[in-house]
Amino acid sequence: MTTPTTAVTPRSAAGSRLLNKVPEVTVWFWIIKILCTTVGESFADYINTTLGFGLTNTMLLFTVVFAAVLTWQFRTRRYSPFPYWLTVVVVSVTGTLYTDMLTDQMHVPLWLSSTVFSALLVVVFGVWWLRERTLSIHSITSFPREAFYWLTVLVTFALGTATGDWTLELTNWTPARSVFLPLGLIAAIAALWRFGANPVLSFWLAYVLTRPLGANIGDWLASPKTPAAPGEPVGLGLGTFATSLIFLSAILATVVYLAISRSDVAETHEITHVPAVTTNPRRERTALGAFGVLAAATVALMVWAHHQPHVTCDPTGQSETLPACKKAALTSSQTAAAVAKYERLTQTAIAQDKAGTAAASHATVQTMRDDWDADATSLQAVDNATWTLLDGQMDAVLKTYAIDHGGIRPAPAAEQEKQLGILLGDLRNHHF
Structure with missing residues (x-):
């Protein structure tokens, strides 16, 4: 043309x-x-x-x-x-x-x-x-x-x-x-x-x-x-x-x-x-x-x-082009185990910050982020309101580490500890 x-x-x-x-x-x-x-x-x-x-x-x-x-x-x-x-x-x-x-x-x-x-x-x-x-x-x-x-x-x-x-x-x-x-x-x-x-x-x-x-x-x-x-x-x-x-x-x-x-x-x-x-x-x-x-x-x-057979969702939740596959809600014991896992990871990251091992703390929070994304749909199915509250605080923690927030520098260790402490309190005080 x-x-x-x-x-x-x-x-x-x-x-x-x-x-x-x-x-x-x-x-x-x-x-x-x-x-x-x-x-x-x-x-x-x-x-x-x-x-x-x-x-x-x-x-x-x-x-x-x-x-x-x-x-x-x-x-x-x-x-x-x-x-x-x-x-x-x-x-x-x-x-x-x-x-x-x-x-x-x-x-x-x-x-x-x-x-x-x-x-x-x-x-x-x-x-x-x-x-x-x-x-x-x-x-x-x-x-x-x-x-x-x-x-x-x-x-x-x-x-x-x-x-x-x-x-x-x-x-x-x-x-x-x-x-x-x-x-x-x-x-x-x-x-x-x-x-x-x-x-x-x-x-x-x-x-x-x-x-x-x-x-x-x-x-x-x-x-x-x-x-x-x-x-x-x-x-x-x-x-x-x-x-x-x-x-x-x-x-x-x-x-x-x-x-x-x-x-x-x-x-x-x-x-x-x-x-x-x-x-x-x-x-x-x-x-x-x-x-x-x-x-x-x-x-x-x-x-x-x-209508032809093809993959319509991503079971890993990592795809940028496909939605994550819906997962069944966790049982009460599975939910408790998941929350306990995030409490341990949060405590580990706080201890690593206090010890001055910034790289180790960053790696721990990165692992926590990956696990949180993988568990997201299952936890949402249990209680979407609680998940939304915790997800917001999780994002605040990630921001202090400059994870998924390009263009900014990591916050000082004291600020990272503060946000991790808030997340730890939320995990203990808000139950699915």
Whole structure:
């Protein structure tokens, strides 16, 4: 799919020649867009997980970076490859993190976040159309239109992340297999665009689908060759850092080429290409019906895949992509033994802090955290209120050790002892 154009008013056409702030949609546009979405997946995982910066801190960091690069982009007078594509890279990471924040931290189901982001995208498009009477990217010639454009881009990345993750949750496909669904849908949309489908609709549908396509490519390249836990993805084992570096290098090389050749600048493209204007309403209606058939076929495929035998939960509770399998409630004696275990571990960590053996104390608390996660569903089944109270204090202890709280330093031993003492008191005073 190259340039999806529509007829524009003389005024907007003139504005496009003078101040259009986005690139012409050529094959280079789609190549670099997919590269950016892959970076959005792999680099967010690298900062959040590999470096241990933490999801919340990573999200806040990239929100600030996004605001900074977007300000740079707004201050340019016309399309310039470096600020534009830097903004796309950053918004790809930011949109990914917003969806991950809802899923991992706030435990919002993926079907719900997919629905909410879809509705939000419809609202953004509706307000954009009511105010500007066009959704064409060939007339981004004013601050309001550019603001609508980047808001739409942000929502599409969040939506693409949610729908892509939801697809994997429903089907349990491997990253390599999951590449084919968005790739096939994009190919079908391109074919319908060539037939005469509405170019604006075709463009934004393909734009959303590049997000799960790029993310699946990133997961396939970065995931280990053997699963880290039941249901975890497998791939080529390059790791998130190597994958991010490869794709960031490819993006930089492509942007340098575009900056030199100016082949994606609207003025240059208009000189060397004949505009492809869609003017056949009958073909647009036919293609719209085909889009409906394509959507129905996709839903049918998802339903079929969902009902195929596959792993739907992780018995270890360690998977990042599958929910932990539900466990039966512990018996009273099992619950008492579990609480006694955590009391012993807490006392051991306090004694190690007092002895000045910080590394040993950290290892003990790490073991306590791992056991607590493994027992979580069984203890919740006994008494969710008590588990929630203890889980909150457990998290306070982990924070003093900088465990699962990237970007902070461990607290002094006295503060660690204090929080461990509170946890020990809670374990003794609150019974399941």
